[in-house]
Amino acid sequence: MNGRIPESISFEASEQSISGWIVWLVSIGTILVVVFGGSVRGFLGGGQTDRRPIRDVWRAMHDDLPEVGASLFLSFAYWLALAVVLAGVIAILWFTSQSPRVEAIATNDAPDLDSDAANDRSTSEFGIEGLRQPTT
């Protein structure tokens, strides 16, 4: 058995496929539309509600930041943190929308990962349909 164990396996992100590009663009498009174009109906008190753009809500939050430390620094930290969150999520989505390529640095007779048989086996093994099929 040990002869068939690859010595190491690394997951290297492949170049973005067309479907990956589509997933990424749809994902970040959804996020940007909601964050910069969306609105929410929020509670205002006295049974009143008001529909506000989401970006206005976060601006209002900025205007009501706590009075601790230097206000300029706090203001900078607030906008920087929000920018990091947004940019970070977009970057995460870049990776999650990719289909990683697998590199096997095999020793002895490690399986041929690029073979059609291996590909067939990999795609049938997952999801509900794959769970019905024993790996032999």
Added chain:
Amino acid sequence: VSVTETIVQPDLAELETEKDARSEPSVLLRLQESVGRRGDLATRVLVLLLVVYIAKQVVTALIFPPFTGHDEVAHFNYIQTVATEQRVPVLLEDQLPDYFYRYCRYILDWSPCEPDNPRWLEQPFRFADWGASGVYPAGMQYVANHPPLYYMIMAPFFAASDYLSPETQQYILRLLAIPFGVLIVALAFLSVRTIFPAETFLAITVPAFVAFQPQISYEAAMVNNDILGIAGLSLVLYLLLRGIRDRFPLRVSALLGVSLGLALLAKSTSVTAIPVIALAIIATVGIRNWRAWIASGSIVAAIAGVIVAPWYVFLYRTYGNIDGFDQIMQLQEPWNQPSGGFLDLLFNRGFIWWRWRETWGEFGWRRIPLDSALLWAIAIPCIVALVGLMIYAISAWRLRRDAAGQHRLGTFASPSRMQVIALLVLLVTCVIAYLAIIEFGTRFVLTQARYYFPAINAVAILLMVGLRALTPARLIPAVQSGVIVGLFLMNVVIYSKYVIPYWHLTDWSAVP
């Protein structure tokens, strides 16, 4: 030729038969180590996720006004006592300082609460007349029975910032909760990698679920010991999974004992880990192999016992019991009542729905409710994932039964014995955590969802395993991206529609 990531699974499938899994547990370990070293996709995502998480937590700490977190004043005062008097406070003896009366709305229970009245601000109520119930002390320190580890960690920071206002100190202490949140997210990643080393989908979505869970994030931006308790139990769970994988070698058992001891010193809810540890050890080494499981269990118990014994001795000498609950009941006597009997609560739909509300919203003492529509929008994908988990369990069981000894185990589709035990242990962790809050509810009306938050990593892994089971290989990039988008937008909606309007846009003078 480019292949999908799932190709790794057939490769893993070559690794382990049932027999091999017993004789050579290091195979999965080797693979896991090789996967983790190379800066693979999931590790890159984790690094980005942690950066996002820290930034998100800084904003969260700023959004909530000072001392509005659940019991934040009492926790702050506990730190203050440790830092300035080098002792832990005592129930029924220590009072909260007069200064904090201005935050009486967020304190249990400092009534009559009239923080806008300058007279009471100057000289707050110290007794409250509860009518027929009698007169009871008010403004008492009521978290003094909590174990001291969190407060001991925070005390030096409190002392170093003692020249600042309590509000500024409080924001500093809130920011110091963030590293515990980071630890929990990282442990979620390590835990799922221990069970399924090559499952990139799980290694991405599980830590993301934990990082964007709004109430866990809330705990990691407040002054409270819950977040340390969650981190402690997450560490216990990770070491348990390591132990299951490696059949509980001495080093892992010893580390497990240390982490259990520290978790118990962080939050007493960590006691729910004890039966889980026992189950994991016995299931892994086999019940007939009693010498082995008694040895491992003894190591864990002895080390944890040594760490935690001084605290329990202190509790017993101070209160005559080892939890201080009798004294808490005395403090809450005017308004406390049992939520119901155990079986009543177990099958009570209202009780379950309330816990669901507190799992995603409420923020503090049931302050910011989310709409039912949003709660259902969150519940439906979770229910789908649970259905996926059941389908996965049945399919994997059939696969193992039908092909016993004929094929290699250790894949996601056909899990090895180690992986099955690991998943069962996670399931039992969730069940015990939930039953514990029901048990607590039989004595206290204020039982609540956050007492089962320490099981968050177990919940995340099980839900994402269920989702993974329903996801065909070709759709993995879309589904894992969808999970990230969904979690992110859920937070945007919760904060934009509920939290920020509640604290910063509402004209409370217009509210009757």
